[in-house]
Amino acid sequence: MPKVTIDGVMIEVPEGTTILQAARMIGERNKADRHVVPPAMCYYTNLKTSGGYCRSCLVKVSKGSDRDPRPMPKPVASCRTNVMDGMEVQNTTSPELLDARKGVVEFLLINHPLDCPICDQAGECHLQDLSYENGTEASRYEFERRTFVPIDIGDTIKLHMTRCILCYRCVKVADQITDGRVHGVINRGDVSEISTYIQNAVDNDFSGNMIDVCPVGALTDRTFRFASRVWFTKPEDAHRSCERCSGRVVLWLKGNEVLRVTGRKDQWGEVKEFICNTCRFEKKDLADWKVEGPRHIDRHSVIGQGHYELETKQQLLKAPAPNVPELVRNKELKER
Amino acid sequence: MSRKLLFEHIATPGIRGLEGYRANGGYRSVEKALRTMSPEAVLEEVKKSGLRGRGGAGFPTGLKWSFLAKPEGVPRYLVVNADESEPGTFKDRYLMERIPHMLIEGMITSSFAMGAHTSYIYIRGEYFCRPDHRTSDAEARAAGWLGKNILGSGFDHEIHVQVGAGAYICGEETALLESLEGKRGNPRIKPPFPAVMGLYNCPTVVNNVETIAAVVPIVNDGGEEYAKIGIGKSAGTKLISAGGNVKRPGVYEIDLGITCDEFINSDEYCGGVEGRAFKAVVPGGSSVPIIPYELFLKTATGESRLMTYESLADGGFATGTMMGSGGFYAYNDAQCIVRSTWNHARFYSHESCGQCSPCREGTGWMEKILHRLEHGEGRSEDIDLLWDVQRKIEGNTICPLGDAAAWPVASAIRHFRDxxxxxxxxxxxxxxPKHFEKEPFARNPKFATA
Structure with missing residues (x-):
């Protein structure tokens, strides 16, 4: 099994692992080493051929392998480059790489509207995280940004092309998870856009997953639009038996009201089990679900600032609060 | 006087038709290869010839062919890249228009060497020689040069002509393959390289028109004979399409290794400049760095520069440039380098496929800054900003279009900052807009060689 060293941390990984996956394995092994994990905006583990587009996961390969120790001449996309035995990779330890990444963040932001105050994605946006962690404080871009008119693709999905960073994840979802794709990229260069062919509605049982994979607020849930800021909602793991999908979801609650249903995202912001549109858009009643307990948001996200996990615990310890669902309480108490 | 290998019969009447071509020694290489040689022997001749890819990168052709994976039961393909869209380059078009059968002959011989039974010509959408090519294909097929069991050798070959839709990016080999498969012309992420997974996931070689045409004289006269022309690793002849402010624009076949001075000033080729002085030269198509005329004639160490891959690149990007695809153009002192750079930036911004972010966003940004500079709205920080933007595009993109967009801007600032x-x-x-026509720009000597 090849051994790879990323920012001085060594790990042994199976053949065919990419640098990004190896870095994530290091991060999962020890939280203190999570700085070695490059950011990824377009790569998505469950979507084949995704990755390589956004260039935010670029890393420097300072030693190719034991057999051929020459460094790679250019930074490489860690999500699409396989590790070799003895490879040495620099992520945060290379100043020129961090500079290049700064450039990538700046490029991603020059045509982004920065309308976070009215964007549903704010608070769970990967571009916000990326620019906060790797960007500069101000942009040097002074020209007019390219804009598009928002369009509805179907009854449930809204496309704000202006916010899109062209990660192609939704195209891969349309290609690989739904059948009869009418969704893709048209035009080219900085005016290329995600579109459905002559505004055909995306009509498929799994189309809603495009919303989950979108790293920015380009594709949003029309049943949730402007309902609440995400950090005022409370994520709870829940499930139901569903014929089409696993039925394992996250409910985003305000009081007892289900504002939104999404797939379960892991610590890298990726959904492992895609859910169907029935679960996502139609089951907006708490009685439809078996609630398992508060969802741990494994990112330093503003969502965690609501202390909903702590709140639930305290409520359970003290007198039962009227707004805590019966189901949660029973389950939690049983586990205790 | 350079030898003419590709252009020997270019002016012969009737050379465009099969009969005229055959009468002047056409399809001899197919006869020779299929009747007397093994595929390995043809490959060996190409390796010996030292032929390098004529599309711009200059990768040794024989080596590229030898990388071709040969799994059992999987077809192999030869794809000829005739999507010649680099501003300043028009050599392939000339060759295809004048001697269409030469390319077909080269394709049959090359495919024989690779064991490919199907090959494709991907022609640029704006090139109207494509109907001619279909006619030539039909002619060749009717005469038995294409189809089953060519010349009774048991070798089958078919050629398909595919027309692009006019995108520069489809000249990048993997984008070309995507486009040929009927998809959006986005470059693929490499590896895997086309030699392993190319067209329809089968091993594929993508070569330039001129490269494939050059296989004809190599097989006819032998690789060693071809390698005698030129200097060192730059062997053979090269087609150069000359344009810009030269007296005699056109397509020239040169022996690699003639001096740059001879090429630009002798009456056999460009014939110097009309009435004014030369200011700058782009020797290999718009994506190679622009260099001042003095540096084009002599390298930074004072040696005279030669038209070879190595000599043109002498001095790296600081004082050198590249051979590129041979789209040569020169500027006289009435031209504005900023305007030309803006024009280049506009082209790359328009042609960026939009797949990866540095190129998609960066090319547009550079275009806007250069537009501002050229139209008298520039700011003092713009030059440094432009330098920084190009620096962050270069090397960070999926395909070489990002580099191609960054290099002209970088070299223009490097040499013509004043x-x-x-x-x-x-x-x-x-x-x-014609600001340097009445009053040529007096260059600051400080920047003359820097």
Whole structure:
């Protein structure tokens, strides 16, 4: 099994692992080493051929392998480059790489509207995280940004092309998870856009997953639009038996009201089990679900600032609060 | 006087038709290869010839062919890249229009060497020689040069002509393959390289038109004979399409290794400049770095520069440039480098496929800054900003289009920074689009060689 060293941390990984996956394995092994994990905006583990587009996961390969120790001449996309035995990779330890990444963040932001105050994605946006962690404080871009008119693709999905960073994840979802794709990229260069062919509605049982994979607020849930800021909602793991999908979801609650249903995202912001549109858009009643307990948001996200996990615990310890669902309480108490 | 290998019969009447071509020794290489040689022997001749890819990168052709994976039961393909869209380059078009059968002959011989039974010509959408090519294909097929069991050798071969839709990016080999498969012309992420997974996931070789045409004289006369022309690793002849402010624009076949001075000033080729002085030269198509005329004639160490891959690249990007695809053009002192750079940036911004972010966003940004500079609205920080933007595009993209967009901007700033400064200092003067026509820009000697 090849051994790879990323920012001085060594790990042994199976053949065919990419640098990004190896870095994530290091991060999962020890939280203190999570700085070695490059950011990824377009790569998505469950979507084949995704990755390589956004260039935010670029890393420097300072030693190719034991057999051929020459460094790679250019930074490489860690999500699409396989590790070799003895490879040495620099992520945060290379100043020129961090500079290049700064450039990538700046490029991603020059045509982004920065309308976070009215964007549903704010608070769970990967571009916000990326620019906060790797960007500069101000942009040097002074020209007019390219804009598009928002369009509805179907009854449930809204496309704000202006916010899109062209990660192609939704195209891969349309290609690989739904059948009869009418969704893709048209035009080219900085005016290329995600579109459905002559505004055909995306009509498929799994189309809603495009919303989950979108790293920015380009594709949003029309049943949730402007309902609440995400950090005022409370994520709870829940499930139901569903014929089409696993039925394992996250409910985003305000009081007892289900504002939104999404797939379960892991610590890298990726959904492992895609859910169907029935679960996502139609089951907006708490009685439809078996609630398992508060969802741990494994990112330093503003969502965690609501202390909903702590709140639930305290409520359970003290007198039962009227707004805590019966189901949660029973389950939690049983586990205790 | 350079030898003419590709252009020997270019002026012969009737050379465009099969009969005229055959009468002048056409399809001899197919006869020779299929009747007397093994595929390995043809490959060996190409390796011996030292032929390098004529599309721009200059990768040794024989080596590229030898990388071709040969799994059992999987077809292999030869794809000829005739999507010649680099501004300043028009050599392939000339060859295809004048001697269409030469390319077909080269394709049959090359495919024989690779064991490919199907090959494709991907022609640029704007090239109207494509109907001719279909006619030539039909002619060749009717005469038995294409189809089953060619010349009774048991070798089958078919050629398909595919027309692009006019995208520069489809000249990048993997984008070309995507386009050929009927998909959006986005470059693929490499590895895997086309030699392993190319067209329809089968091993594929993508070569330039001129490269494949050059296989004809190599097989006819032997690789060693071909390698005698030229200097060192730059062997053979090269087609150069000359344009810009030269007296005699056109397509020339040169022996690699003639001096740059001879090429630009002798009456056999470009014939110098009309009435004015040369200012700058782009020797290999718009994506190679622009260099001042003095540096084009002599390298930084004072040696005279030669038309070879190595000599043109002498001095790296600081004082050298590249052979590129042979799209040669020169500027006289009435031209504005900022305007030309803006024009290049506009082209790359328009042609970026939009797949990866540095190129998609960066090319547009550079275009806007250069537009501002050229139209008298430049700011003092613009030059440094432009430098920083190009630096962050270069090397960070999926395909070489990002580099191709960054290099002209970088080299223009490197060698002609004073002209950029002039645009910021005298915004009123540069608002006249022909601002250097009446009053040529006097270069600051400080920048002459820097």
């Amino acid at each position: 002209e950029f400064e002039y645009h910021i200092r005298f915004p009123q003067k540069v608002k006249d």
